[in-house]
Amino acid sequence: MNKHPHVGAATKLKVDIEEKSFRSSNGEAITVLQNLHFEVAQNEFACIVGPSGCGKTTTLRILLGLDTDYRGTMQLSGLAHPRIGAVFQEPLLLPWRSVEQNVRLALPDHLKDTNLDALLSTLGLSRMRTFYPGELSLGLARRAAIARALAIEPDILVLDEPFVSLDEPTAQQLRHLLMGVWAERPTTALMVTHNIREAILLSDRIIVLSHRPAHVIGTFDIKLPRQSRTEQAKRDILRSFLDRFPDGGA
Amino acid sequence: MTDPALISNFQTGKGGGSRHHWSSVTMGCISFAVLLVAWHIGASLWPSRSLPAPLLVLQAFLRETASGDMGYHLGMTLWRVAASFFLAMLIGSAIGVALGRHRGADRFFNPWVILFLNIPALVIIVLAYIWFGLNEAAAIGAVALNKIPNVVVTMREGARALDERYGEMAKIYRFGRMDRLRHILLPQLQPFIAAASRSGISLIWKIVLVVELLGRANGVGFQINLFFQLFDVAAILAYTLAFVAVMLLIELVLVQPLEQTSTRWRRHEA
Numbered sequence: 001m002n003k004h005p006h007v008g009a010a011t012k013l014k015v016d017i018e019e020k021s022f023r024s025s026n027g028e029a030i031t032v033l034q035n036l037h038f039e040v041a042q043n044e045f046a047c048i049v050g051p052s053g054c055g056k057t058t059t060l061r062i063l064l065g066l067d068t069d070y071r072g073t074m075q076l077s078g079l080a081h082p083r084i085g086a087v088f089q090e091p092l093l094l095p096w097r098s099v100e101q102n103v104r105l106a107l108p109d110h111l112k113d114t115n116l117d118a119l120l121s122t123l124g125l126s127r128m129r130t131f132y133p134g135e136l137s138l139g140l141a142r143r144a145a146i147a148r149a150l151a152i153e154p155d156i157l158v159l160d161e162p163f164v165s166l167d168e169p170t171a172q173q174l175r176h177l178l179m180g181v182w183a184e185r186p187t188t189a190l191m192v193t194h195n196i197r198e199a200i201l202l203s204d205r206i207i208v209l210s211h212r213p214a215h216v217i218g219t220f221d222i223k224l225p226r227q228s229r230t231e232q233a234k235r236d237i238l239r240s241f242l243d244r245f246p247d248g249g250a
Numbered sequence: 251m252t253d254p255a256l257i258s259n260f261q262t263g264k265g266g267g268s269r270h271h272w273s274s275v276t277m278g279c280i281s282f283a284v285l286l287v288a289w290h291i292g293a294s295l296w297p298s299r300s301l302p303a304p305l306l307v308l309q310a311f312l313r314e315t316a317s318g319d320m321g322y323h324l325g326m327t328l329w330r331v332a333a334s335f336f337l338a339m340l341i342g343s344a345i346g347v348a349l350g351r352h353r354g355a356d357r358f359f360n361p362w363v364i365l366f367l368n369i370p371a372l373v374i375i376v377l378a379y380i381w382f383g384l385n386e387a388a389a390i391g392a393v394a395l396n397k398i399p400n401v402v403v404t405m406r407e408g409a410r411a412l413d414e415r416y417g418e419m420a421k422i423y424r425f426g427r428m429d430r431l432r433h434i435l436l437p438q439l440q441p442f443i444a445a446a447s448r449s450g451i452s453l454i455w456k457i458v459l460v461v462e463l464l465g466r467a468n469g470v471g472f473q474i475n476l477f478f479q480l481f482d483v484a485a486i487l488a489y490t491l492a493f494v495a496v497m498l499l500i501e502l503v504l505v506q507p508l509e510q511t512s513t514r515w516r517r518h519e520a
Contacts, residue, residue: 152423
């Protein structure tokens with residue numbers, strides 16, 4: 001199953017943010033992150049949960065290199081220029097390019113002519129290659145964004161609430177699709193979510209953040225392999241998670 | 251795996267659109283015909299050398315075409331229009347985008363833009379001929395310089411309206427410079443480029459005529475000056491209408507189809 005030469009070379013992420021603050025227009029400084037330290041092991045799927053507005057998205061923006069105004073370090077060990085596959089709340093596809101062009105444009109040079117058939121077919125996008133994003137539903141556009149993030153064979157996959165504002169059956173279908181493609185080529189992944197059940201379904205590890213200024217309250221490891229996570233098992237995991245974090249990270 | 255229910259309704263009626271297109275073309279033809287008839291009636295009621303009938307203008311057109319003058323002078327003017335148009339669009343877009351992206355630079359250079367917007371075309375042309383001589387470069391440069399401030403203003407608006415998130419996406423996925431230009435910047439600026447071109451091409455050809463009248467030995471503007479001295483209104487109208495027709499043709503066969511292709515993705519937007 002494993003055709004990709006990069007597998008096994010995935011990176012370990014180490015986040016050490018001393019402080020990150022924003023300055024509002026009237027000059028007031030708001031500290032969003034303080035002493036935020038966590039690590040994600042190689043090929044581990046980690047979820048970040050926390051109250052809304054606590055700085056989860058800010059953490060991801062720092063990781064993506066979009067925000068460089070902070071004190072601290074962010075390391076992806078072993079790589080000077082790691083490739084990052086990102087899926088945002090909004091799919092952020094270029095509306096003036098087709099689904100396939102959107103995916104191909106993101107590919108690094110050595111993958112420019114790669115065959116996308118398998119990936120697009122796993123994600124159910126084979127017949128939508130030539131469609132423009134405006135012709136797709138939100139669910140399909142998210143799939144295209146996931147295809148783009150995975151096609152580049154990323155060193156780390158970053159997901160910011162990729163299943164939010166979808167109806168539950170569509171979201172569930174998409175979670176299983178993501179798991180399917182991720183299982184074919186595991187990579188280090190970090191996902192922000194509000195949904196504990198979703199985190200329990202997908203992740204190896206849940207990182208719980210505090211209210212602003214955010215720091216890690218604790219982490220919750222899920223040792224049970226994903227295929228063994230039956231409904232009953234997930235209920236048990238949820239109960240023990242809520243025992244440790246009574247307000248459920250929300 | 252594909253779920254048809256997930257595809258939004260992308261089939262919009264195309265028949266209605268093309269029927270609308272044809273009826274507007276017919277309407278345009280009828281409208282022109284009415285104008286022509288009114289002109290003919292007017293010229294017949296008050297016969298005068300200063301208002302020749304349409305048929306006399308046609309005769310002048312055929313005479314000039316047969317001698318080869320029409321083609322030559324139209325060609326010269328068209329080349330000047332094209333050269334100054336591309337020069338103005340290129341330089342104006344670069345400046346406009348730069349000003350739209352950098353607030354400080356915009357605050358500093360905005361008075362310059364206003365100044366150049368308000369200098370009369372004639373002044374720029376005369377000064378260009380005085381400073382750089384009666385040559386082709388001065389002529390084309392003067393026309394471009396007249397148009398650049400308008401392009402700057404339009405493209406500055408375009409640059410202010412750019413969606414940062416696409417740029418961030420391009421940064422994360424490490425798009426190269428050319429890819430950013432072709433796939434991120436230009437598609438977002440396209441409506442502004444179209445607006446600047448539209449208003450630009452009609453303004454430019456009028457200024458080109460003045461430039462030719464003042465300092466060139468060929469082109470439609472030069473011919474109009476010649477026939478003005480001969481008081482040959484039929485020939486003046488023949489040259490003017492011929493060039494208007496050429497510009498209309500460019501609009502129909504070049505500008506509109508190009509715009510259709512570049513906005514294809516918008517057509518089905520849900």
